[in-house]
Amino acid sequence: MNDASQDKTLFGVVADGLEKFRMEVEGGSGRKIRAIENRQGPIPELVRGLLAGLEQALTWLYKEVIVKIEPYLTSADAVVATLEVAVYSLEGLGRELQFTEMSELQGLPNEIQGGLKEVGGYIGKAGDAMDYGLKIIHLLPHPEELGEARTTLEALLGSRANPQLVDKSGKPVSGSLEQLLTAIAAVKSEQNRLTAKT
Numbered sequence: 001m002n003d004a005s006q007d008k009t010l011f012g013v014v015a016d017g018l019e020k021f022r023m024e025v026e027g028g029s030g031r032k033i034r035a036i037e038n039r040q041g042p043i044p045e046l047v048r049g050l051l052a053g054l055e056q057a058l059t060w061l062y063k064e065v066i067v068k069i070e071p072y073l074t075s076a077d078a079v080v081a082t083l084e085v086a087v088y089s090l091e092g093l094g095r096e097l098q099f100t101e102m103s104e105l106q107g108l109p110n111e112i113q114g115g116l117k118e119v120g121g122y123i124g125k126a127g128d129a130m131d132y133g134l135k136i137i138h139l140l141p142h143p144e145e146l147g148e149a150r151t152t153l154e155a156l157l158g159s160r161a162n163p164q165l166v167d168k169s170g171k172p173v174s175g176s177l178e179q180l181l182t183a184i185a186a187v188k189s190e191q192n193r194l195t196a197k198t
Contacts, residue, residue: 011145015146015149022177025156034180034184040186069141155176156176159173
């Protein structure tokens with residue numbers, strides 16, 4: 001595993017996966033799927049159903065996860081930064097108290113010298129515990145990862161995800177996944193009309 005992927009949260013990995021999916025929809029795989037056009041049968045219907053279900057799932061991801069979590073990440077970043085400063089301060093203070101030279105503590109009773117070193121050990125342990133907590137907090141998505149996922153989902157879903165996405169004339173923008181679904185949509189109304197005549 002490379003260093004870049006180790007630094008990503010789960011959401012960073014999701015954002016990368018979404019981008020790869022978008023590239024497939026807009027690239028060679030999308031062209032192959034478009035060949036279905038408006039054909040009927042179990043395979044074309046299966047492909048349409050899978051893509052429509054995926055579109056619904058991605059729309060849910062955008063509206064219910066990304067849009068709702070994004071406002072909290074700026075605050076979370078500030079909290080994490082504050083905790084990091086506290087951790088480094090506690091760890092540093094603990095080390096200083098534990099490893100202070102006896103000459104610097106000269107003149108203090110032995111009990112106080114020993115007590116300071118013991119307190120330093122406890123402070124260092126508290127810093128270690130907070131450091132562990134920070135590692136867990138770092139599993140939260142980074143704002144840039146959420147932004148990458150948002151951008152990719154908007155490219156895939158267009159106005160279906162974000163109604164503010166409109167073209168110059170004010171019409172809703174369709175994303176590449178929606179365009180693909182439109183390209184392979186079965187022409188049911190025409191078929192229904194022809195079936196009714198026979």
